Amino acid sequence: MLTLYKEELRAVMRGRFAWMGVAIVLLGLGGLAAVATQDSWLDGYGTIGYFLAPVCFLPLAAGMIASPRANRFVESVFTAPVDRQDWFVAKTLVILTLAGVYYLAIAPLAAVYVANVGMPFLLNRYLVWTPGILLVCVAVGTLIGVLFIGRSVAPPVATGVGVMLVYAVLVPLQELLVTRGYGATATGHVALISPLVLLKNGLGFTLATSAIPASTIMTWICLCLIVVGSLGLAAWIFLRAQGVESWEASPGQRVVIALGLAALVLVPALFGDTNYNKDAPPQNNAPDIPGLFLRGGGTLALVNPNGPAPTACCDTLLNRDQWPSLPVGQATRQDLLLFLPVDSKQRLTRLEIQVTGQSGLDVQVPPGAVTELLHNLETRTYPPGIGPADAAGHRVETGWVARIPISLIPNQPWDIGGIRYPIDVSATYVVDGSPQTNTINARAAVEAHVPNALAEMAGIGAVLPLLCLLAMLTRWKRTR
Structure with missing residues (x-):
């Protein structure tokens, strides 16, 4: 045989x-x-x-x-x-x-x-x-x-x-x-x-x-x-x-x-x-990220350092349109944009922002960058009916934008590509003339890949x- x-x-x-x-x-x-x-x-x-x-x-x-x-x-x-x-x-x-x-x-x-x-x-x-x-x-x-x-x-x-x-x-x-x-x-x-x-x-x-x-x-x-x-x-x-x-x-x-x-x-x-x-x-070990595939309506955007905000804004997957995605184990310098629901005609007297990565994403903010945010605010004009709603429920036409310089270091990958890490942003601010402290909690994700795996x-x-x-x-x- x-x-x-x-x-x-x-x-x-x-x-x-x-x-x-x-x-x-x-x-x-x-x-x-x-x-x-x-x-x-x-x-x-x-x-x-x-x-x-x-x-x-x-x-x-x-x-x-x-x-x-x-x-x-x-x-x-x-x-x-x-x-x-x-x-x-x-x-x-x-x-x-x-x-x-x-x-x-x-x-x-x-x-x-x-x-x-x-x-x-x-x-x-x-x-x-x-x-x-x-x-x-x-x-x-x-x-x-x-x-x-x-x-x-x-x-x-x-x-x-x-x-x-x-x-x-x-x-x-x-x-x-x-x-x-x-x-x-x-x-x-x-x-x-x-x-x-x-x-x-x-x-x-x-x-x-x-x-x-x-x-x-x-x-x-x-x-x-x-x-x-x-x-x-x-x-x-x-x-x-x-x-x-x-x-x-x-x-x-x-x-x-x-x-x-x-x-x-x-x-x-x-x-x-x-x-x-x-x-x-x-x-x-992939984390659960609710709303990951929703397009539009977000309050966060990720751009290159000093880069403009994306025209179509904003996906919950912040770097969906960027290729290649973030390399695992390496620091990538980016600017995180937070679109505040405050009209640019109103002055902010206090602004504090915390950025936290989840599931192995290390987010580093340069020392002193957060304290300078209040003095370096930008503005953004929204199409009619698209802007964020302020405290009174009115749509903002031209609002404040906070640009936060960050370094993203993805770690602990659970796949070779398409690795999506949650990122949480918590912001508190006070509008001039109002004693009320307002809070914004936003969650999104960034995508990463293992370098050279392809x-x-x-x-x-x-x-x-x-x-x-x-x-x-x-x-x-x-x-x-």
Whole structure:
């Protein structure tokens, strides 16, 4: 069997341009990693590299198992002095080897992430979820490939694509149902047909919702049934119910096959755990910033030193339009503008401002800068009906603006890009002629990134594709 395994493995990459295909796939994943780094890496590349791409092994496995039938190589297996069982096991091991190679190929990208950020909870679960997805897809794809006897791989591959789409689509559907409180309904049970949902529930994490099942015993039993049942049924069909060119199953065997396929679909839907009454753990250490994505209406703005206020003002994400964002671990000099709800016709007699960063953001204000604010106020003219409301509820047309020089030093990142830190501003002021002390409390956020992480991701993601291209060129020179 070891010899069969080696020969089948070599046959996979025997084509002249097989290595080019591998290089293109890996280069695409590496490029996606580099692009996704500009924002949250786990939300971008994590979903693609650890969820969507592994599911593609389902039609791949179906096509590889069905191809010996299409090219009539299976005749050699059934007629030559080769044990059919050994050949089937070797073929399955080859597909599992390719799945393992894929997992190893994306490991360097995760290593770069962990080196810069650490190991968040979601990535920890991804690293277990992905090999589970690969194993499930190989098992189900092998069963689909065995079920089709014909001279074309199109039917099994098309069926594999259809099953793959069903499995993948049921994951966000299940998350939506759980979010709306319908996880235990009939539709929620239907979502458990997907082994990807079962595996996610068993590992106790979510992608978007906030609840997980309180118990997972039946979830793991159903998942094991799908994996072991698919491989076992595929092997039994190939060895006992099929001949060289046609089915040789007896009526009883056909009933067993139908019942086996029905069990793989119905048992998880009927008996999987759906008691979604346990809070899901946080995916990472990202803080909760209410109103982060609201545009306009803010009282804070962040500009370059001595720079003008933005024309369209103001987002709660203060540096949304600035690229690159703030570098982690480095001090960035900026001016924070606070738009006071006071008409410029009124004089301020006292102004005190405190700026505080949250979740690892260090905000430093130069000594004496706050005491000079009252004497260095600026003015801003607002469009009609847009200015802040003063104490009497009237819209300010031309109001005072306090410019605070600050240095921002983001620390303790929880992602490579798209790291958003809350920033709180508290101001008290007194208007001339009024004994009342007024208070303003404003909250916004700034975005930061890990320096050089984008280049590191792109560089390490290009190593394997370059090696594959080198292997392709070497083979091309030998075979031209």
